[in-house]
Amino acid sequence: MMETEPNTHSVVPNSTEDCPVCLDTIREKKTLKCLHSFCSDCIDSVFKLKPACPICNTYHGVYTGTQPQGTMTVTHSWQGLPGFEHCGSITILYSFQAGIQGPEHPNPGVRYSSTSRTAYLPACEEGEKVLKLLRKAFDRRLTFTIGRSATTGLNNVITWNDIHHKTSMGGGPQCFGYPDPEYLFRVQEELRLKGVTEDD
Structure with a gap:
């Protein structure tokens, strides 16, 4: 769901390059802030x-x-x-009560159960940035x-949405924990x- 209009770099009436969406010559060229160009109607x-x-x-x-309503509670530890090991840690507790799927979910009107998840970050400068x-x-x-x-394998449950979290303090990447020097990046x-x- 978009809340603001796309930021465009420029709009030009005609162009000789092809639009990656319609594969025709670009009409009313619109160049995005990422510098990719499209027909104005196509990108709209x-x-x-x-x-x-799309590139x-x-x-x-x-x-x-489409995340259901829930809470995100943060605590710091030594x-x-x-x-x-040079810094403390941050614990994030995500909690969701049971509810009924809305129109934005895969099965509107179907119930989903409550759940909670715990994740960990180092309390260093980069960890605090990731927390924000x-x-x-x-x-x-x-x-x-x-x-x-x-x-x-269960359906109609609250699941992670492709933002990976460290759900264990230790055990390395294979256990969703630390150490994992590249995780914050x-x-x-x-x-x-x-x-x-x-x-943003």
């Missing part, structure tokens, strides 16, 4: 479905997801995480969705792909 149609460039997936505007981005993603309803659980890229950055 694409943005009605998803406000992202690089850069979001233009604010995207809101306890360090493997690979981040995760809060922004949660507020935009992007962190979770309702669908089929990849873990249990990877999750920022996942957030960027959903339009969540420090700049």
Whole structure:
């Protein structure tokens, strides 16, 4: 769901290049802030479905997801995480009560059960930055969705929505824990792909 108009770099009446959407010569060229160009009508149609460039997936505007109503509670601890022993840790508790799917969900009117998830971040400068981005993603309803659980195979349940979280303090990446020196950078890229950055 788009809340703002796409940011465009420029609109030019005619062009000699082809539009990546309709594959015809670009008419009323519209160049996005990511510098990809399209027919004005073509990109407007694409943005009605998803406000992202169809070439690089850069979001233009604010995207809101389908996460059900819930809470995100944050606590800080002195306890360090493997690979981040020099600082404390941040614990995030996501909680959702049972409810009924709305029109934006796969099966409107069907119930979903309550759930909670716990995630961990290092309480360093980069970890605090990721925490702010995760809060922004949660507020935009992007962190979770309702669908089929990849873990249990059950349908109509609250599931993660492609923003990976560390749900264990230790055990490494194979156990969804630390140490994982690239995690803070990877999750920022996942957030960027959903339009969540420090700049927006």
